[in-house]
Amino acid sequence: MELQTLTYIVVGITFSIYIGIAFWARAGSTSEFYVAGGGIHPIANGMATAADWMSAASFISMAGLIAFFGYGGSVFLMGWTGGYVLLAMLLAPYLRKYGKFTVPEFIGDRYYSKAARIVAVICLIVASVTYVIGQMKGIGVAFSRFLEVSYEIGLLIGMGIVFIYAVVGGMKGITYTQIAQYCVLIFAYTIPAIFISLNLTGNPIPQLGLGSMMVGTETYLLDRLDQVVTELGFAEYTTLTRLSPLNTFVYTLSLMIGTAGLPHVIIRFFTVTKVSDARVSAGWALIFITILYTTAPAVAAMARLNLHQTIQPAEGGNLVYNERPDWFKNWEKTGLLKFEDKNGDGRISYTADKASNEMVKVDKDIMVLANPEIAGLPNWVIALVAAGGLAAALSTAAGLLLAIASSISHDLLKGVFRPEITEKQELLASRLAMAGAIALSGYFGFNPPDFAAGTVALAFGLAASSIFPVLMMGIFSKRINKEGAISGMIAGITITLLYVFQHKGIMFVASTSYLGDMKPNWFFGIEPNAFGAIGAVVNFSVAYVVSMMTAEPPEHIQHMVEDIRVPAGASSAQSH
């Protein structure tokens, strides 16, 4: 069957499933809308968390980044999984014990201050909106290629689908939809990887294939790849370090802390029944994530090898442009892949040398989507990858939009400005807030600031510098008070935002960057995307110093902290 038809069928079937589930599990109460009624099994919750977590950045961008950064891409692998260790030990069980709907609600109660709650809402919205922008870019890229529509139309379709099932279903609908989306995306990711690993190394398990020898030779795959790329003038794959080792260290730390501070991930642990379930559920989420994350480096290395071998099958025998394969032509149409015949020989030459390189544009975001085509896999596999990429982007967007909507309707409206509204009015407000959030993120999707994973990394920096430190201090210290927490959050997110805007432009408008995105200006050579960890350190320090200079928290707050440290006496999540 024609690839186009097949893609429409597979994507159509998965979308009908998502929307069907949303109507079947639609939310009737605020508890169901915010935390799915608090009765989700830990394994089911782990699966939903994994889908919520693994975004377009993980599915579409990450392996592409690793393919071109080699070892340097490890920051994403370690950073986006290691955060779950922090989450499982330092936050999830205690926040579940406290049993509220939203992250700012906990901050407001623990720091006995509406101001702290409002500051937390603002930090949450800044981080989440930045994150959604990354998803929107992913949705646009996936749709534009697979449905052969323009990027803008693709984005509009994606927004429409998210709108239907997130607004109707709330957290309950989103959770069940995400379970389905996890299944779709993990099949879509691993099946092509298994085929490609089998083709290249004869080993069907990609994690082992990456460490195996090439079929019919005595050469290990990674050694072969190192050889191919260095011959073309690129840096050696397995040792290539982006920027400095210090930057790698700080970047990884930022992603880990950010992971544990992202509100849409934290609220997932409000949906399980017990405190002990929150700990176990974090483990299941991590297993489901690790299945994809340990496959990604194999996909990356094999895609890179296949790409070079397609373009240069033998020494001096570069691919003739007129004989280029279909996938090449298809990606040229999207503008994400560009060839320029600089030496006029009609053949494609792909080297590290800018002057003679004729592959003038190879967008990293296309690698995963193009990978099965480059490897010549059957059409149904390619259609499956399209559905998987869309599932990843949609599930994360829905989870984030819910976190944004609940903080507006529950924390700002019900919690601060209009406490007298009924549950029904609050539910309506959260649905309206969700629609607003979709429109806003769609606007940014039309004007994205950076490639998808870069934008997402930025969101992590913002979450790392604002939300994680105050949550952790709120549990592990009885001494940190409202003055400390508020000044810590403001200092952390401000310094991170200033650093990012200084280099990337205010609100990502490049021309407004006030010192220019110049590497010499980077603080100890740390790139803007990696700055969240520094922001977190600032947050911790400022909160500590300010708290020590002001009065200690009232006694009932200290009792509350003691109480959340033990599981005994937990009830399901509720608003009062």
Next chain:
Amino acid sequence: MAEYDQEKRKAYWRENVRLMVVLLSVWFTISYLCGIVFVEELNTIRLGGYKLGFWFAQQGSMYGFVAIVFIYARRMAVLDRKYDLHE
């Protein structure tokens, strides 16, 4: 009785924090030390087709994280019962 309860909670919390410190040191070692700081030294050792430092950064650290989270969940379940503070 209330005082005994206070003591019990404090002891529980101390054991919890000690467990966390141990597990976080493992977490730090397999990712930051093996995967970043000492990656070049470890790369001189091979694990099949993998250089060992590269393996820690792109495979091993993640398997370790999974193990840490499950060990923590299991040990805490035991601790909850030992101090009779479970749900």
